[in-house]
Amino acid sequence: MGILSTIMGFMGFGVGIGIGLVIGYYLFIYYQPTDVKDPVIRPLVEQDSKTLQRLLPEIPLWVKNPDYDRVDWLNKFIENMWPYLDKVRYCVLLCSIIFLDQLLTDQCSQAICKTVKTIAEPIIAEQIPKYKIESVEFQSLTLGSLPPTFQGMKVYTTEEKELIMELSLKWAANPNITIAVKAFGLRATVVDLQVFALPRITLKPLVPSFPCFAKILVSLMEKPHVDFGLKLLGADAMSIPGLYRFVQELIKDQVANMYLWPKTLEVPIMDPAKAMKKPVGILSVKVLKAMKLKKKDLLGGADPYVKLKLTEDKLPSKKTTVKHSNLNPEWNEEFHVVVKDPQSQALEFTVYDWEQVGKHDKMGMNVIPLKDLTPDEPKVMTLDLLKNMDPNDAQNEKSRGQLVLEVMYKPFKDDEIPNDTDDPNAVQKAPDGTPDGGGLLVVIVHEAQDLEGKHHTNPSVRLLFKGEEKRTKPVKKNRDPRWEEEFQFMLEEPPTNERLHVEVVSTSSRMGLLHPKENLGYVDISLTDVVSNKRINERYHLIDSKNGRIQVELQWRTSS
DSSP, X not given: OHHHHHHHHHHHHHHHHHHHHHHHHHHHHHOOOSSOOOOOOOOGGGSOHHHHHHHGGGSOHHHHOTTSXXXXXXXXXXXXXXXXXXXXXHHHHHXXXXXXXXXXXHHHHHHHHHHHHHHHHHHHHHHGXXXXXXEEEEEEEEOOSOOOEEEEEEEEOOSSSOEEEEEEEEEEEOOEXXXXXXXXXXXXXXXXXXXXXXXXXXXXXXXXXXXXXXXXXEEESSOOEEEEEEEETTEEGGGSTTHHHHHHHHHHHHHHHHHBTTOOEEEEOSOHHHHHTOOOEEEEEEEEEEXXXXXXXXXSOOOEEEEEEETTOOSOOEEOOOOTTOSSOEEEEEEEEEESOTTTOEEEEEEEEOOXXXXXEEEEEEEEEGGGSOTTOOEEEEEEOBSOSOTTOGGGGSOXXXXXXXXXXXXXXXXXXXXXXSOTTOOOOOOTTOOTTOEEEEEEEEEEESOOOSSOOOEEEEEEETTEEEEXXXXXXXXXXXXXXXXXXXXXXXXXTOEEEEEEEEEOSSOSSSSOEEEEEEEEXXXXXXXXXXXXXXXEEOBTOSSOEEEEEEEEEOOO
């Protein structure tokens, strides 16, 4: 009886469990609770503070922070292009959008893929010896069909030659990443990848050659959030207690140690020395004489002088003295100009007839390509004066006289080339011949904004320092002019207690006596800071101007 009752008891228990499961399943599927209400949808302005705080992490940055801009166009572009992109799509796509050049795309893709290996290799090298694993390698790598989204973009404005952007990135992906572990014949698959990051991208230095910047610097402003599943032997290995948190923190710390600001990933785009067009030599030009110049004045004479400069150079032209009433003048004056690209630059010279009133008449011009000169070899050249450099212009066949020059190009030796490509803001040393205890004050007039004249706005900048005056070229009809002109003052002692007078003036482009000149504002800059700091680059508000500002860079160069 004891055995029979035990068997019947087990049978009854099993039948009861079966009946209970059936009843429970029926109630779960078909029973509809009566106390369930439809959710109430209300605008955000009607939500209480606790609800808003709960929703806050999901609100885009451009909503929470007014200095972040919406980038819906970028997200839409990525969404439409994502299905057509090849492996490692994200890397290539970002470069295509930002740089719009296939060469840069390839460079950026290779750089980011190299970065992935750089991040992964230390982790793998550190961990696999503990578990007697020989190697870990990728068998497949595709990033799935779900593109990343950008929650906002912030752009920083600085006075330096750089562009700084911060992007808020969120990416919930469905990638196909298979990793082969060479030890036990195991294969692991990464699933449900999520990446939240806030990268800062800096393009610097900005240069006058395409693509207009020499390198890209990438930093992370906070530790990234990386979440994923790892299928191993058909099961999710991340469900093992403690392993998920360990792996996540390991990845965060490894990435943060390498790229958390101020540490950066540097991606070179072009050679900074070529991009910045640093000086590579000196061109010595001696203006000897002119012959058989044509008459320009009514009384049968001319007052000639010569202006010369290098093409692609923003510095003011060099100018000889004026020889009055002379059609065969002799100057024998020597000038030195800095050469930055002898393959593309040329010496351009123009002969003018000086006039006391009105515009100076152009008597003729010509050019000497520097690539035609033999380095360290002086050459005397007699060149015909032309009206312009158009070879098809018939007027160039007319005789206008000749100019005799002696030129010599002297390239720098390797130890003489300025080595400041790593830091574009580094201050160069003063040239030879600088007085002991003194130095060279360099003034770079960059640009101005919001200038406004009552009658005309053709701004130029007038610099006045210790009785010496220098001027920039005028920019016609422009309230936001850009000059980028450099001026130098050789001083016998530091200008500790001196001030530089900077004045913006507008000159009428029309001939007339009414309002020929107009003052658009001025500022007096103390030079105490530039002597102690060696370099300052500031934007100053102009006095006697409503909203005008001017950006001036000052450098104090010494021989030590």
